[in-house]
Amino acid sequence: MIREFSEADIAYLLLATRWTVLLALVAMIGGGLLGIVVAVLRVVQFRPANWLAIGYINLIQGTPLLGQLFVFFFGLPLFGLSVDAWTAAALSLSIYASAFFGEIWRGSLQSVSPRQWEAGASLGLTYAQRLFYVVLPQAVRISVAPTVGFLVQLVKNTSLTALIGFVELTRASQIISGATFAPLPVYLTAAAIYFVICFSLSQLSHMLERRLHAAH
Amino acid sequence: MPLIEITDIHKRFGAVEVLKGVSLALEKGEIVAVIGRSGSGKSTLLRCVNGLEKVQSGRIVVDGIHVTAPGADLNLLRQRAGMVFQSYNLFPHLTVERNVTLALKLVRKMEPSAAREVARQVVARVGLADKLLAYPDELSGGQQQRVAIARSLAMQPTLMLFDEITSALDPELVGEVLRVLEGVAGEGMTMMLVTHEMNFAKNVADRVIFMHEGRIHEDGPAREILLEPRTAELRSFLNAVLH
Ligand SMILES: Nc1ncnc2c1ncn2[C@@H]1O[C@H](COP(=O)(O)OP(=O)(O)OP(=O)(O)O)[C@@H](O)[C@H]1O
Numbered sequence: 001m002i003r004e005f006s007e008a009d010i011a012y013l014l015l016a017t018r019w020t021v022l023l024a025l026v027a028m029i030g031g032g033l034l035g036i037v038v039a040v041l042r043v044v045q046f047r048p049a050n051w052l053a054i055g056y057i058n059l060i061q062g063t064p065l066l067g068q069l070f071v072f073f074f075g076l077p078l079f080g081l082s083v084d085a086w087t088a089a090a091l092s093l094s095i096y097a098s099a100f101f102g103e104i105w106r107g108s109l110q111s112v113s114p115r116q117w118e119a120g121a122s123l124g125l126t127y128a129q130r131l132f133y134v135v136l137p138q139a140v141r142i143s144v145a146p147t148v149g150f151l152v153q154l155v156k157n158t159s160l161t162a163l164i165g166f167v168e169l170t171r172a173s174q175i176i177s178g179a180t181f182a183p184l185p186v187y188l189t190a191a192a193i194y195f196v197i198c199f200s201l202s203q204l205s206h207m208l209e210r211r212l213h214a215a216h
Numbered sequence: 217m218p219l220i221e222i223t224d225i226h227k228r229f230g231a232v233e234v235l236k237g238v239s240l241a242l243e244k245g246e247i248v249a250v251i252g253r254s255g256s257g258k259s260t261l262l263r264c265v266n267g268l269e270k271v272q273s274g275r276i277v278v279d280g281i282h283v284t285a286p287g288a289d290l291n292l293l294r295q296r297a298g299m300v301f302q303s304y305n306l307f308p309h310l311t312v313e314r315n316v317t318l319a320l321k322l323v324r325k326m327e328p329s330a331a332r333e334v335a336r337q338v339v340a341r342v343g344l345a346d347k348l349l350a351y352p353d354e355l356s357g358g359q360q361q362r363v364a365i366a367r368s369l370a371m372q373p374t375l376m377l378f379d380e381i382t383s384a385l386d387p388e389l390v391g392e393v394l395r396v397l398e399g400v401a402g403e404g405m406t407m408m409l410v411t412h413e414m415n416f417a418k419n420v421a422d423r424v425i426f427m428h429e430g431r432i433h434e435d436g437p438a439r440e441i442l443l444e445p446r447t448a449e450l451r452s453f454l455n456a457v458l459h
Pocket residue numbers: 229234252253254255256257258259260261
């Protein structure tokens with residue numbers, strides 16, 4: 001049964017977009033928390049922790065996300081852990097994000113000049129005060145652009161989860177395109193939705209950068 | 217009792233010995249200019265005084281605090297010994313006012329309104345009352361350096377360390393910073409300043425120390441040291457900077 005690409009289909013795509021956004025959000029939060037751990041392990045004065053973090057980062061950044069998705073979706077059941085598409089998608093995207101966030105944030109923290117630490121110390125600030133009031137605010141400002149840049153990638157990469165059958169925007173587009181035989185309008189609509197999300201993120205990034213006044 | 221007492225300190229970076237047995241005592245209210253060639257250890261000496269660098273041996277006592285003793289309260293020391301750097305090092309994410317109030321609130325535990333009042337006063341004192349709400353990147357180098365001095369003064373230190381604070385400035389901005397320094401000197405602050413401004417050293421400092429290869433090579437009243445150098449090393453250094 002072939003039907004026209006209609007408003008109902010657009011509504012269906014928008015509803016599926018919820019899952020794209022939700023997945024990106026979960027990966028952002030999960031990956032963010034894990035990313036903090038990765039960044040800390042990467043910089044603490046304890047070699048084995050550094051090696052562990054470096055190994056983790058290289059493994060995750062050096063393998064395709066699709067492969068990681070498959071490992072979780074098809075691999076975990078081999079160990080008797082049944083995972084649905086949502087769980088596999090959320091887990092693998094979080095882990096994927098953590099490796100990138102970890103590196104972005106470590107770099108941002110280390111790019112704040114040691115002189116800022118010294119200036120804080122020279123005023124009698126404790127180590128923690130230097131970190132939280134002097135260095136972190138500057139590191140956050142430096143990290144906004146790369147962090148949001150990666151978030152944009154993350155949103156687009158959620159589309160890979162269509163391949164394990166998770167019905168987000170891309171999978172929904174495939175379904176409707178199959179039913180209507182009108183791939184062009186369907187995928188153009190999907191592309192427009194992705195664009196709106198990603199463009200909004202970039203705008204947010206610019207706004208944040210202006211608000212968080214700091215060294216250029 | 218001297219306010220700063222340095223006894224035979226040795227400082228190495230790796231295998232390189234940068235301070236080779238420096239001893240020095242500074243009385244309260246004394247203004248000492250430290251001069252010498254690049255690499256002679258001037259900055260290192262200053263940084264040892266407020267504990268930014270650790271010495272390998274020797275003793276430093278500042279205002280009753282044993283800097284070189286294990287477990288010394290360096291944060292307390294640094295409240296008493298303010299330091300201003302060549303590169304200003306203002307906090308770029310904070311306004312001028314908040315650059316000054318940060319340590320007042322966190323370290324001195326002042327109420328925000330009291331801290332703001334102190335900020336207003338010290339910033340006015342360096343002639344920048346109208347810049348309280350500006351961010352550092354909106355100020356000239358000279359203005360930033362004056363704010364850095366104000367930020368340090370706000371903590372009401374008993375002594376101040378200045379490390380070549382005019383060296384990064386365009387020549388036309390040096391004067392305004394030196395005038396602020398003179399003002400601080402005129403109020404009886406104990407000061408140790410590394411400088412290449414020989415005229416300033418001659419007119420403002422009580423005493424000049426010439427560092428050479430990690431040692432104090434000459435030490436005496438400013439005019440005497442600068443006008444009648446005793447050693448060939450100081451003569452050649454002065455020739456090099458004055459001509
Ligand atoms: N953190 C460091 N690590 C290794 N070597 C250092 C360090 N800081 C200073 N040095 C070395 O110690 C020596 C003295 O340096 P210092 O900065 O005290 O000299 P200075 O007299 O202040 O010179 P300048 O006029 O160039 O500022 C130099 O040879 C310098 O390379």
